[in-house]
Amino acid sequence: MGAFSGLSERLSHIFSKMKNKGKLTELEVKQAMREVRIALLEADVNLSVVKEFINNVSEKAVGDDILKGLNPTQQVIKIVNDELIRIMGGSHSKINIADKPPTIILMCGLQGSGKTTMCGKLAVMLRKQGKNPMLVACDIYRPAAIKQLQVVGKNANVPVFEKGQINPQKIVKEALKEAEHNGNDVIIVDTAGRLHIDEELMDEIKGLKKTLNPSEILLVVDSMTGQDAVNVASKFNEVMDITGVVLTKLDGDTRGGAALSIRAVTGKPIKFCGVGEKLSDVEIFYPDRMASRILGMGDVLTLIEKAQAAFSEEEALAMQKKMKTNSFTLEDYLVQMDKMKSMGDMSQMLSMIPGLAGKLNGKNVEVDENKIAKSKAIILSMTPKERQNPDLIKSSQKKRIASGSGTSVQDINALLKQFSQTQEMMQKMTNMGKRGMRGMKFPF
Amino acid sequence: MGFLEKLIAGLKRTKEAFSKKMYQLFAGRELNDEFYEDLENTLISSDLGVEATEQILEEFKDECFKRKIKKPEDAKQLLKNIMIDAINYDIQEYSYPLVILVAGVNGVGKTTAVGKLAKYFVNKGKSVVVAAADTFRAAASEQLEVWAERAKVRIIKHEEGSDPAAVVFDAIKSVKAKGTDVLLIDTAGRLQNKKNLMNELGKINKVVAREFPDCDYRTYIVIDATTGQNALSQVEAFDEIIDMDGIILNKLDGTAKGGVVFAISVEKELPVCFIGVGEGIDDLLEFDAKFFIEELF
Numbered sequence: 001m002g003a004f005s006g007l008s009e010r011l012s013h014i015f016s017k018m019k020n021k022g023k024l025t026e027l028e029v030k031q032a033m034r035e036v037r038i039a040l041l042e043a044d045v046n047l048s049v050v051k052e053f054i055n056n057v058s059e060k061a062v063g064d065d066i067l068k069g070l071n072p073t074q075q076v077i078k079i080v081n082d083e084l085i086r087i088m089g090g091s092h093s094k095i096n097i098a099d100k101p102p103t104i105i106l107m108c109g110l111q112g113s114g115k116t117t118m119c120g121k122l123a124v125m126l127r128k129q130g131k132n133p134m135l136v137a138c139d140i141y142r143p144a145a146i147k148q149l150q151v152v153g154k155n156a157n158v159p160v161f162e163k164g165q166i167n168p169q170k171i172v173k174e175a176l177k178e179a180e181h182n183g184n185d186v187i188i189v190d191t192a193g194r195l196h197i198d199e200e201l202m203d204e205i206k207g208l209k210k211t212l213n214p215s216e217i218l219l220v221v222d223s224m225t226g227q228d229a230v231n232v233a234s235k236f237n238e239v240m241d242i243t244g245v246v247l248t249k250l251d252g253d254t255r256g257g258a259a260l261s262i263r264a265v266t267g268k269p270i271k272f273c274g275v276g277e278k279l280s281d282v283e284i285f286y287p288d289r290m291a292s293r294i295l296g297m298g299d300v301l302t303l304i305e306k307a308q309a310a311f312s313e314e315e316a317l318a319m320q321k322k323m324k325t326n327s328f329t330l331e332d333y334l335v336q337m338d339k340m341k342s343m344g345d346m347s348q349m350l351s352m353i354p355g356l357a358g359k360l361n362g363k364n365v366e367v368d369e370n371k372i373a374k375s376k377a378i379i380l381s382m383t384p385k386e387r388q389n390p391d392l393i394k395s396s397q398k399k400r401i402a403s404g405s406g407t408s409v410q411d412i413n414a415l416l417k418q419f420s421q422t423q424e425m426m427q428k429m430t431n432m433g434k435r436g437m438r439g440m441k442f443p444f
Numbered sequence: 445m446g447f448l449e450k451l452i453a454g455l456k457r458t459k460e461a462f463s464k465k466m467y468q469l470f471a472g473r474e475l476n477d478e479f480y481e482d483l484e485n486t487l488i489s490s491d492l493g494v495e496a497t498e499q500i501l502e503e504f505k506d507e508c509f510k511r512k513i514k515k516p517e518d519a520k521q522l523l524k525n526i527m528i529d530a531i532n533y534d535i536q537e538y539s540y541p542l543v544i545l546v547a548g549v550n551g552v553g554k555t556t557a558v559g560k561l562a563k564y565f566v567n568k569g570k571s572v573v574v575a576a577a578d579t580f581r582a583a584a585s586e587q588l589e590v591w592a593e594r595a596k597v598r599i600i601k602h603e604e605g606s607d608p609a610a611v612v613f614d615a616i617k618s619v620k621a622k623g624t625d626v627l628l629i630d631t632a633g634r635l636q637n638k639k640n641l642m643n644e645l646g647k648i649n650k651v652v653a654r655e656f657p658d659c660d661y662r663t664y665i666v667i668d669a670t671t672g673q674n675a676l677s678q679v680e681a682f683d684e685i686i687d688m689d690g691i692i693l694n695k696l697d698g699t700a701k702g703g704v705v706f707a708i709s710v711e712k713e714l715p716v717c718f719i720g721v722g723e724g725i726d727d728l729l730e731f732d733a734k735f736f737i738e739e740l741f
Contacts, residue, residue: 042493044672044674111551114550144584144589151604197699222668224671225671226491227488227491227700227703228698228701249550249551251635254677370640
């Protein structure tokens with residue numbers, strides 16, 4: 001949808017009619033905030049949260065000096081962005097560990113928010129930190145929910161405690177004994193999805209809290225949730241006094257305004273995010289990234305960090321040099337593809353590049369794993385000279401490569417085209433990376 | 445409980461939140477700017493989105509002006525009619541053999557919806573088979589199996605991790621051999637921006653078209669009523685791959701109003717066919733725009 005270009009374009013349009021006097025006037029701010037309001041509402045930020053937010057930001061913005069090097073549009077977005085980060089901010093992305101083990105984590109949330117999967121992800125994360133977690137199955141209502149947790153536990157390589165569909169109070173009491181017996185220092189309790197207005201079930205989970213005295217009560221929220229997020233979060237918080245929030249399904253294309261709404265109405269930190277179907281797909285929450293996402297700005301920071309993790313520093317330096325001198329060859333491309341794979345979903349990576357996010361919409365440039373395998377076969381069927389200099393590849397060479405790699409000439413053409421696009425993109429990424437490091441967050 | 449009671453009970457909470465606002469909105473108010481702003485806020489708070497809200501509001505204002513409507517009661521009826529028109533579609537009657545493919549993103553309640561649909565057709569005196577084509581999520585087929593038992597229908601399933609298209613292929617073969625009236629296909633949840641998973645869905649779709657060309661084939665996307673504007677992107681992406689025929693609007697028993705169906709309607713002529721109003725096997729109802737809106741106000 002290109003919401004970012006939407007907002008920035010609309011803002012530019014407003015400011016183009018005004019003379020830049022070095023300060024933001026009341027009228028300018030008012031007009032700009034009308035656009036910001038729409039952007040936030042389209043991102044599903046709750047209306048009352050939007051109103052309060054706009055009031056705060058407007059007060060701050062009027063009379064604000066426009067920073068050197070920024071135009072009024074950028075200045076407004078900077079103020080909005082800073083305020084979003086401030087509200088969602090603070091570093092809290094750690095599990096509260098109990099002074100005396102076991103540490104008990106109680107999960108709660110609506111149906112289908114992703115609690116069971118998140119239990120497995122947290123277990124894997126904690127196991128990596130040297131803990132010895134146990135999962136407890138307390139969803140006694142949904143058909144096969146226990147079985148699902150068992151499968152998740154097996155994949156996560158952690159034990160799952162279950163007693164069938166009996167009273168959850170009994171289950172957790174026995175689970176505590178079992179954990180002590182087996183030396184599990186973390187207990188993660190999966191519960192049934194429940195509506196926040198279902199008093200009976202809310203009483204049930206309140207009772208679990210009383211029995212367990214957990215050090216962490218995490219509300220699991222689907223990041224695609226709309227205006228109702230505030231009702232859900234405030235009710236759960238009121239009943240359970242949650243310690244934090246987990247946002248799931250952030251690997252989708254949602255703008256995720258619910259994050260801001262929840263933070264604003266509960267005051268509780270968002271601790272983790274679910275970003276994929278694999279059990280390793282859990283991340284800590286970065287307010288700055290969420291802010292740019294809500295504004296639809298594409299997430300340069302994540303991109304850079306992910307790239308850094310996948311490439312060693314040396315490799316990165318060598319690559320950077322190649323990118324700068326434009327001597328990036330098909331051979332590098334081959335190496336690149338393996339690296340990219342280890343960075344995770346390519347489409348996810350690409351969608352993080354500002355300006356691309358909207359245009360691609362996960363359609364054309366997305367590279368799937370099969371395609372990578374095909375591309376590798378094609379490059380491996382080229383001679384070393386051809387890999388260094390693709391211009392050598394004319395139609396007869398293409399035919400040879402196609403038969404060698406079991407592909408078609410069209411495939412070769414597509415790959416070569418994609419390669420040249422990648423060269424361009426690499427160039428763009430290095431430039432952005434440099435700017436990013438200087439603290440420029442608005443690459444437009 | 446009869447149909448109406450169930451619908452009313454299921455929508456009660458939705459109604460409470462929405463109609464309280466609507467009541468306050470129209471109670472003896474003058475139709476001035478402040479009123480329109482309050483109305484706009486109410487619609488946006490119900491997930492209609494900025495665009496659908498503006499469209500409805502504009503039409504409402506125009507009509508109020510044209511027809512010189514002054515009384516809040518008349519205005520309320522007018523708004524109802526506009527909103528009904530916005531989501532009212534003629535839905536073609538089913539013919540048999542019928543195949544319904546149920547798709548959607550993760551956690552919207554597809555399996556549950558398939559279970560309830562099975563019961564819905566059993567109640568109509570039809571023979572039903574459900575196909576467990578969600579071979580990805582842990583214990584998904586076990587979950588569907590429980591629903592199949594509850595609805596007393598046959599289930600076709602393979603091992604976890606097997607090819608979902610193969611499940612569908614087998615299910616069609618079985619349905620043809622036994623002359624079953626209805627085949628319901630449960631699919632894995634997939635986020636709309638995951639290309640591989642979306643292609644997999646396309647493959648399932650092709651299997652149905654190829655193996656069962658003479659059936660009445662419908663594809664439904666399940667939307668969680670709690671979802672915000674992302675539902676638009678969901679509908680767009682799924683429609684591109686498998687040409688959706690309708691929406692099952694789920695989880696209307698919460699406080700969310702599912703207003704995003706208005707936003708969807710602005711972009712695409714896609715009717716809501718069923719609504720889910722609870723976790724019981726009978727908590728799936730045919731959608732009726734008029735009744736839905738009446739219940740909301």
